[in-house]
Amino acid sequence: MNSSLLLGVAIAIAIGCASILLPYFSDRNQGLNEGCSLLPHRHFWLYSKRVLTPGGIMPAAVEINGGHIVSIVHQNKAPKQTKGAHVIDYGNAVIMPGLVDVHVHLNEPGRVEWEGFVTGTKAAAAGGFTTLIDMPLNSVPTTTSKEAFDMKVDAAKGRLFVDVGFWGGLVPENALNNTAIDELLQAGALGLKSFMCPSGINDFGQTNASHIKEALRILAKYQRPLLVHAEIPQPSEDEKTEIDISERRMYSTYLRTRPPSWEEEAIKILIAVSKDTHFDGSKDRAHIHIVHLSDSSVSLDLIKEAKESGARISVETCPHYLAFSAEEISDGDTRFKCAPPIRDVLNRECLWKALKDGHIDMLSSDHSPSSPELKLLEAGDFLRAWGGISSLQFGLPVTWSYGQQHGLQLDQLSELWSQRPAKLAGQHKKGTIVTGNDADIVVWDPENEIQIGENYTIYHKHPITPYAGKHLFGSVITTFVRGNMVYENGSHASTACGVPILAV
Numbered sequence: 001m002n003s004s005l006l007l008g009v010a011i012a013i014a015i016g017c018a019s020i021l022l023p024y025f026s027d028r029n030q031g032l033n034e035g036c037s038l039l040p041h042r043h044f045w046l047y048s049k050r051v052l053t054p055g056g057i058m059p060a061a062v063e064i065n066g067g068h069i070v071s072i073v074h075q076n077k078a079p080k081q082t083k084g085a086h087v088i089d090y091g092n093a094v095i096m097p098g099l100v101d102v103h104v105h106l107n108e109p110g111r112v113e114w115e116g117f118v119t120g121t122k123a124a125a126a127g128g129f130t131t132l133i134d135m136p137l138n139s140v141p142t143t144t145s146k147e148a149f150d151m152k153v154d155a156a157k158g159r160l161f162v163d164v165g166f167w168g169g170l171v172p173e174n175a176l177n178n179t180a181i182d183e184l185l186q187a188g189a190l191g192l193k194s195f196m197c198p199s200g201i202n203d204f205g206q207t208n209a210s211h212i213k214e215a216l217r218i219l220a221k222y223q224r225p226l227l228v229h230a231e232i233p234q235p236s237e238d239e240k241t242e243i244d245i246s247e248r249r250m251y252s253t254y255l256r257t258r259p260p261s262w263e264e265e266a267i268k269i270l271i272a273v274s275k276d277t278h279f280d281g282s283k284d285r286a287h288i289h290i291v292h293l294s295d296s297s298v299s300l301d302l303i304k305e306a307k308e309s310g311a312r313i314s315v316e317t318c319p320h321y322l323a324f325s326a327e328e329i330s331d332g333d334t335r336f337k338c339a340p341p342i343r344d345v346l347n348r349e350c351l352w353k354a355l356k357d358g359h360i361d362m363l364s365s366d367h368s369p370s371s372p373e374l375k376l377l378e379a380g381d382f383l384r385a386w387g388g389i390s391s392l393q394f395g396l397p398v399t400w401s402y403g404q405q406h407g408l409q410l411d412q413l414s415e416l417w418s419q420r421p422a423k424l425a426g427q428h429k430k431g432t433i434v435t436g437n438d439a440d441i442v443v444w445d446p447e448n449e450i451q452i453g454e455n456y457t458i459y460h461k462h463p464i465t466p467y468a469g470k471h472l473f474g475s476v477i478t479t480f481v482r483g484n485m486v487y488e489n490g491s492h493a494s495t496a497c498g499v500p501i502l503a504v
């Protein structure tokens with residue numbers, strides 16, 4: 001045989017071998033960026049006895065291909081491993097839609113010493129969150145213009161372990177400038193966020209009813225929501241007197257300075273302005289979303305009444321208002337300082353009731369950490385410490401553990417953490433396990449006991465949190481974002497392949 005014939009035969013054999021072996025490797029890595037996933041497959045099945053679908057919890061196999069859910073098969077046994085499709089049998093663990101947190105402060109660019117895209121999204125992945133929506137403050141600059149928005153999106157690229165969308169900021173400087181608001185929304189902001197009280201950040205001023213009303217008309221045009229920190233300071237005796245440090249250390253002092261009337265007043269105004277917010281004769285009104293409701297008394301009654309009379313209003317509350325009560329907060333323990341404040345135990349129980357009865361639409365973390373020094377832990381000064389609770393990673397075990405004591409079912413929990421928040425953020429391919437959706441999934445063990453910071457690593461930038469040492473139920477085993485296994489049992493994927501989510 002001459003050498004060219006030999007070469008021909010060798011090539012033919014090589015092609016033959018490749019075509020035999022190709023089906024075996026065809027689900028490996030194709031279309032996946034190296035490092036994005038701890039699992040080297042693009043086509044695979046997840047099986048468990050407890051898969052949470054819109055039809056209920058059932059034994060099922062979820063088929064994932066190219067980042068999407070391509071089929072859900074109700075069956076009592078795991079599918080057989082084949083050459084073409086890898087199978088992971090999770091036994092009795094729960095397979096649920098990944099959680100969507102519409103209220104996080106990742107603080108990048110500008111305040112990465114408080115948190116950041118890498119640390120925040122790694123914590124999210126470890127906590128079963130597959131999508132976060134970042135607040136327009138406390139980054140520098142605040143996200144109140146198209147330029148600042150573009151800077152934030154640029155800063156996020158290549159640094160996200162889960163998908164992240166962004167709210168734009170509504171402040172007095174842009175509220176009456178329709179062009180500026182249009183530009184911010186066209187740049188991809190999923191909606192806007194505003195404060196009706198001082199925000200604690202100098203370049204993020206508070207808005208009044210006129211600012212909000214004007215912005216709502218533009219938001220109605222885009223059909224995107226306005227999220228509002230609903231507290232308006234009310235006159236009080238405290239303003240007139242100097243409060244000394246021994247009193248500033250008392251939690252009761254802080255609670256007195258921020259009574260429920262602050263929430264009530266803001267909510268009354270929001271309900272009033274929500275009435276006439278159609279854009280140029282269109283039939284759709286603007287949507288107002290009240291963030292982090294704490295007061296479960298008059299404020300909640302106002303929201304219920306407004307909803308009953310057809311107002312387009314939704315409301316969230318946060319794990320810290322459901323897990324803690326004022327009675328248990330020690331003087332000086334500023335880890336618990338947040339705004340609005342954590343109120344008494346009766347208030348907490350009414351929040352649980354409202355949540356179960358469907359009057360509160362969703363949960364969010366309001367993860368708002370700062371650098372440790374700003375919490376003034378040594379002085380324990382409640383009036384001067386940074387207000388914000390660090391909690392992103394713990395949302396699932398906290399709300400599940402306390403939720404169980406209040407009769408909350410798994411499907412309700414998932415609606416509150418995934419389905420409804422995804423809808424608020426306009427993410428129709430996320431939040432439920434249905435064919436065609438993004439394969440954003442958390443696999444977790446609701447019965448496993450954990451202790452925050454002990455047998456449970458905290459991935460936030462700083463470990464300071466009022467949950468430190470808490471015994472809870474529920475540990476995340478695996479988190480998938482668009483089919484990428486981004487977290488498994490204490491390990492993260494090596495490359496950050498989450499993407500910025502922009503409104504289109």
Ligand SMILES: NC(=O)N[C@H]1NC(=O)NC1=O
Nearest residue numbers: 199200338339368387388
């Ligand atoms: N600026 C900021 O993050 N503030 C948040 N912290 C808090 O406790 N409530 C808030 O609105």
Ligand SMILES: [Zn+2]
Nearest residue numbers: 229291292339
């Ligand atoms: Zn707020």
Ligand SMILES: [Zn+2]
Nearest residue numbers: 103135366368
């Ligand atoms: Zn917040």
